[in-house]
Amino acid sequence: METPNKCSSSKQKLSRRTFVKAGAAVGAVAAVGGLTACATSAPKTDPKPAESTEVAEDIFAGAQEFYASCPPECQHHNLKALVKDGKIIKVEAGVNNESLPCLRGMSRVEWLNTDARLTKPLLRDGEKGDNKWKEISWDEAIAMVAEKLQDAIDTVGNAGIVCDSHAGNFNALAGAVAPAFIARIGGAMSLTGTLCCAGTNGATTTMLGRRFYDTRNTIVDSDYILVWGNNPAVSMNGYFERFVKVMDKGGKVITIDPVHSETASKSTDWVPITPATDTALALGMLKVIVDEKLHKEDFIKAHTTAPCLLDKSGLPVMEKADDKTSYMVVDSKTNTVVRHDSAGVDPLLTVKGTQHEASYTTIFDFTMAECAQWTPEAVEAETGVPAAKVTELARDYANAKNGMIIQNMGGFMRTSYGTYAVASQNNLALFTGQIGRAGTGLYDAGGVTNFLKLTAMFDNPKVEGLPSVPRVQFAHHVLNDTPNPIKVFISSRESPMTQWPNSGLLKEALKKIPFVVVIDSLMTSTALYADLVLPCAAVFETEDLMANARSHLVQLSDKAIDPPGEAHDDLWIFTQLAKKMGVGADFEHDNEYYIRKALEGTEFTYDQLKKEHAIDAYPKDFIPYQDGEFYTETKKAEIYQAGWASKGVKPVPSYYKGAETVGGSSGLDAKYPLAVVQRKLRSCVHGTFGALAMMENVNRNHACVMVNPKDASARSIADGDSVVVYNDRGEHKAKAIVTENVIPGVIVAENGWWEQQGGSSSYVTNDSVGIISGEHCCNETLAEIKKG
Numbered sequence: 001m002e003t004p005n006k007c008s009s010s011k012q013k014l015s016r017r018t019f020v021k022a023g024a025a026v027g028a029v030a031a032v033g034g035l036t037a038c039a040t041s042a043p044k045t046d047p048k049p050a051e052s053t054e055v056a057e058d059i060f061a062g063a064q065e066f067y068a069s070c071p072p073e074c075q076h077h078n079l080k081a082l083v084k085d086g087k088i089i090k091v092e093a094g095v096n097n098e099s100l101p102c103l104r105g106m107s108r109v110e111w112l113n114t115d116a117r118l119t120k121p122l123l124r125d126g127e128k129g130d131n132k133w134k135e136i137s138w139d140e141a142i143a144m145v146a147e148k149l150q151d152a153i154d155t156v157g158n159a160g161i162v163c164d165s166h167a168g169n170f171n172a173l174a175g176a177v178a179p180a181f182i183a184r185i186g187g188a189m190s191l192t193g194t195l196c197c198a199g200t201n202g203a204t205t206t207m208l209g210r211r212f213y214d215t216r217n218t219i220v221d222s223d224y225i226l227v228w229g230n231n232p233a234v235s236m237n238g239y240f241e242r243f244v245k246v247m248d249k250g251g252k253v254i255t256i257d258p259v260h261s262e263t264a265s266k267s268t269d270w271v272p273i274t275p276a277t278d279t280a281l282a283l284g285m286l287k288v289i290v291d292e293k294l295h296k297e298d299f300i301k302a303h304t305t306a307p308c309l310l311d312k313s314g315l316p317v318m319e320k321a322d323d324k325t326s327y328m329v330v331d332s333k334t335n336t337v338v339r340h341d342s343a344g345v346d347p348l349l350t351v352k353g354t355q356h357e358a359s360y361t362t363i364f365d366f367t368m369a370e371c372a373q374w375t376p377e378a379v380e381a382e383t384g385v386p387a388a389k390v391t392e393l394a395r396d397y398a399n400a401k402n403g404m405i406i407q408n409m410g411g412f413m414r415t416s417y418g419t420y421a422v423a424s425q426n427n428l429a430l431f432t433g434q435i436g437r438a439g440t441g442l443y444d445a446g447g448v449t450n451f452l453k454l455t456a457m458f459d460n461p462k463v464e465g466l467p468s469v470p471r472v473q474f475a476h477h478v479l480n481d482t483p484n485p486i487k488v489f490i491s492s493r494e495s496p497m498t499q500w501p502n503s504g505l506l507k508e509a510l511k512k513i514p515f516v517v518v519i520d521s522l523m524t525s526t527a528l529y530a531d532l533v534l535p536c537a538a539v540f541e542t543e544d545l546m547a548n549a550r551s552h553l554v555q556l557s558d559k560a561i562d563p564p565g566e567a568h569d570d571l572w573i574f575t576q577l578a579k580k581m582g583v584g585a586d587f588e589h590d591n592e593y594y595i596r597k598a599l600e601g602t603e604f605t606y607d608q609l610k611k612e613h614a615i616d617a618y619p620k621d622f623i624p625y626q627d628g629e630f631y632t633e634t635k636k637a638e639i640y641q642a643g644w645a646s647k648g649v650k651p652v653p654s655y656y657k658g659a660e661t662v663g664g665s666s667g668l669d670a671k672y673p674l675a676v677v678q679r680k681l682r683s684c685v686h687g688t689f690g691a692l693a694m695m696e697n698v699n700r701n702h703a704c705v706m707v708n709p710k711d712a713s714a715r716s717i718a719d720g721d722s723v724v725v726y727n728d729r730g731e732h733k734a735k736a737i738v739t740e741n742v743i744p745g746v747i748v749a750e751n752g753w754w755e756q757q758g759g760s761s762s763y764v765t766n767d768s769v770g771i772i773s774g775e776h777c778c779n780e781t782l783a784e785i786k787k788g
C-alpha cells in the first residue's frame with residue numbers, strides 16, 4: 001500500500017518565509033500528541049527569524065472551519081478542520097473537549113489527503129489477496145451486489161447473507177444504514193458477541209441493571225485507584241492526567257497487569273499477574289475483606305441481594321415463583337422469613353448458627369463459599385501475586401476513603417471467563433460500599449448512552465427466525481457451511497483481518513465465500529481479501545451525529561469537503577443498493593433529515609449543534625448509584641445470576657481456569673508454554689491510523705513483541721531480533737523487545753498491524769468463545785516464540 005509521508009502528502013509548498021510560521025504550527029500539533037512527528041524531519045529554521053522585517057504568510061489565513069467527532073471506538077474528541085480550496089489543510093482540537101485530542105486525531109489530515117485513499121469501486125482481478133483490481137463504475141458495482149444478494153436469497157435464503165459491522169465508527173447514521181437496508185431485504189445471518197467487552201455486558205448489565213457508566217468526572221476525588229487489567233495512559237490518554245492528580249495529592253494508583261505498561265510505569269505500584277487469573281485475585285481479596293470484617297454490612301444489606309435466601313439446592317427462595325423481585329430474607333428483628341423489601345426489615349447476612357441454617361443459606365454465604373479456597377497463599381500460587389500483596393490490596397481498597405476500580409474495557413475481559421472477572425470486581429465495590437460516592441465506583445466505557453436516547457433514524461421491519469453465530473467463530477461456520485453456506489459477506493466499519501481471532505482461518509473463509517464486499521476508505525487488510533471494495537467517505541466528508549458510549553459530548557459532525565474521487569458515505573451506498581433491490585422508499589432523505597429525526601425528543605436540536613458543534617450532555621454532578629438504587633428489577637445489586645447458572649456455571653462469581661492457559665484443560669501448554677496477551681498502541685485504534693505514514697514515522701512500521709529476558713535467553717533471542725510467535729493456528733512475525741517489563745512466561749503482542757505491515761497478532765489468537773457472554777478470548781492464548 002502506498003502511504004505517503006504526511007509532510008509531503010499535504011502538498012503544501014512552503015517557501016522559506018512561510019515555513020517560519022507554519023513550522024511553529026506543526027510543532028504545536030506535535031506537542032499536543034506528545035510526539036514529534038514532522039517537526040523532527042522539518043528543515044532547520046534560522047534561530048533568529050524575527051530579525052526579518054517581512055511578515056510571514058499565514059497559510060491558514062482565510063481557511064474555513066468545520067467540526068466533527070473522531071468516530072472510531074476511542075474517546076470521540078471533537079476535531080476542527082481548516083479547509084482551503086476544497087482541501088483539508090489542518091486538523092486540530094475542536095471545541096468543548098474535556099481533554100486534548102491526540103496525534104491519532106491530528107493524523108486525520110493525512111488520512112483525508114493520502115493518495116492511498118480508495119476513489120473508485122474495485123473489482124478483484126486476480127486471486128483473493130493478490131491485491132489486483134480493476135476499476136468499475138458504481139452502476140456496475142451496485143448491480144453486482146444486488147444480483148449476488150438476490151442469488152443468495154433465492155438459493156440459500158436470507159441466512160446465506162452476512163452484513164457485519166463492529167467498532168469502526170460510532171456515529172449514529174453510519175451505524176444505522178446497513179441494518180436498515182438488511183432489514184428491508186428480509187434480514188441476514190447475524191454475528192453475535194462483542195470482540196471487546198462481553199465480560200461487562202454479562203456481569204454489569206445483569207448485576208447492576210445497566211452498563212456504560214463511567215466515573216471519569218470524579219477520578220480526582222479518589223484516594224485509591226485499582227487500574228485492573230487496562231492501560232488508560234494509552235487507551236484513555238485524554239483522561240490520564242486525572243490519575244496523575246490523584247497521586248500528586250498523595251493518593252495511590254495501583255496497576256494490576258502482566259505487563260509493566262505505560263500506566264503501570266506511572267502508577268504508585270505495579271502488581272504483575274498471570275493472565276486470565278484475575279477472578280482468583282478478586283475472590284481472594286473479598287475473602288480477606290470479609291474475614292477481617294472490612295466489609296460494609298449495612299450497605300450490603302440495604303443495597304444488594306446478598307442477604308436473600310437460597311434453598312438447599314442453591315435456588316433463590318421467592319415469595320412468588322413468577323415474581324423475580326420477591327426474594328426472601330430472614331428478618332433479624334422478628335426471626336421470620338419475609339420479603340427482602342418489607343418495611344423496616346433488617347435482614348441477616350448469614351443464617352449460619354441459626355435455626356434457619358437447616359433449610360437455607362444466603363447469597364452472601366454462597367458467594368463467600370466460592371472465595372473460601374482463595375486464601376492469600378492459594379491466590380499467590382494461581383496468579384503469581386504474592387500473598388502479602390493480596391492482603392495489602394484488600395485492606396487498602398476496603399479502607400480507602402474513596403476507592404475506585406477502573407475496568408474500562410480491560411484486557412482481562414477478553415478471556416473465556418471474563419464475565420466472572422468483572423463480576424468479582426463488582427462484588428469488591430459492592431461489599432466494601434465503594435460505590436455511589438465521588439471518587440468511588442466501577443469505571444466502565446462510559447459516555448452518554450444512558451442519558452441521551454436518540455430516536456431511531458429508520459423504522460425497521462422486524463425480522464425473525466434467522467440464525468446467528470458467534471463472530472469469533474465465523475470462519476469455522478463458513479468453512480463448515482454451518483448452519484448454512486454463506487454466499488455474500490458485506491463488511492463495513494470493522495477490520496476482521498486484523499481484529500478477529502485466528503486470521504489464517506478467517507482468510508480461508510474469506511477466500512471461500514463467493515462474494516465478499518468491503519466498504520472502507522483505504523485498502524485495509526480485509527479489503528485485500530474482498531471480491532469488491534467500495535470506497536467510502538471518512539470523517540469531515542459526511543454529515544453525522546455522535547452521541548454514544550465513551551464520550552460525554554453530543555456532536556454534530558460537519559461535512560467539510562467532498563470525499564475523494566467517487567467515494568461516498570455509507571448512507572449513499574446503501575441507498576443505491578436499497579433502490580436497486582426495490583426497497584428504497586425509506587432511503588429518500590439526506591443526512592440532515594436523519595440527524596434531525598434522531599434528535600427528536602432529546603433536548604438538543606440540529607440547529608443548536610450546528611452552532612455549538614459539541615455539547616456536554618452528561619448530567620452535571622452525576623454519580624452512578626448515588627441514591628443506592630440499581631437499575632435491576634429489585635433495585636438492588638443482584639449478586640446471584642440464574643442466567644449464569646443456565647450456562648452450566650456458578651450463579652455467583654467463581655474461578656474457573658481457562659482452557660488455553662498454562663495448566664488449563666486444553667493441554668496446549670506442553671507444546672506452547674507461553675501466554676500471549678494483547679496490547680493497544682498509542683499509534684492506532686485497532687486497525688485504524690497505524691498504517692498511515694505519519695504514524696509509521698513516529699512509531700514504527702512493524703510489530704514488536706515483548707519477551708522477558710528469561711524466556712528470551714532460553715530461546716537464544718536477543719533484543720531487536722526478528723521473531724515468529726506461533727501456535728497451531730498460525731504465525732505472527734515481529735521484532736523482539738527483550739524486557740523485564742513483562743513477567744516470565746508471558747509475551748505481549750500488539751494489536752492492529754496490517755497485512756501490508758507484516759500481519760496481525762490475531763494470526764495466533766484464541767478463537768474459542770466464552771460460554772457465559774460469548775467472550776472473545778484473545779488474551780487467553782498460548783504460543784511459542786522463535787527467531788525467524
Ligand SMILES: Nc1nc2c(c(=O)[nH]1)N[C@H]1C(S)=C(S)[C@@H](COP(=O)(O)OP(=O)(O)OC[C@H]3O[C@@H](n4cnc5c(=O)[nH]c(N)nc54)[C@H](O)[C@@H]3O)O[C@H]1N2
Binds near residue numbers: 167256412
Ligand atoms: N490508543 C488506543 N486507545 C484505545 C484503543 C486502541 O486501539 N488504541 N481501543 C479502544 C477500545 S475499543 C478499547 S476496548 C479500550 C481497551 O483499553 P485497554 O483494556 O486499556 O487496552 P488493552 O491494551 O487491550 O489492554 C490493557 C492491558 O490489559 C492487559 N491484560 C491482558 N490480559 C490481561 C489479564 O488477563 N489480566 C490483566 N490483569 N491484564 C491483562 C494487557 O497487558 C494490557 O496492558 O481502549 C480504547 N482506546
Ligand SMILES: Nc1nc2c(c(=O)[nH]1)N[C@H]1C(S)=C(S)[C@@H](COP(=O)(O)OP(=O)(O)OC[C@H]3O[C@@H](n4cnc5c(=O)[nH]c(N)nc54)[C@H](O)[C@@H]3O)O[C@H]1N2
Binds near residue numbers: 072196536538678765
Ligand atoms: N488481536 C487482537 N484483536 C482484537 C483486540 C486486541 O486487543 N487484539 N481488541 C478487540 C477490541 S477491544 C475491539 S473493540 C475490536 C475492534 O475491531 P474493529 O471494530 O474491527 O475496529 P477497527 O479495526 O478500528 O475497524 C474499523 C474500520 O472501520 C473503517 N471505518 C471507519 N469509519 C467508517 C465508516 O464510516 N464507514 C465504513 N464503511 N467504514 C468505516 C475504518 O477505516 C477501519 O478500517 O477488536 C478486537 N480484536
Ligand SMILES: [Mo]
Binds near residue numbers: 167197409
Ligand atoms: Mo474494544
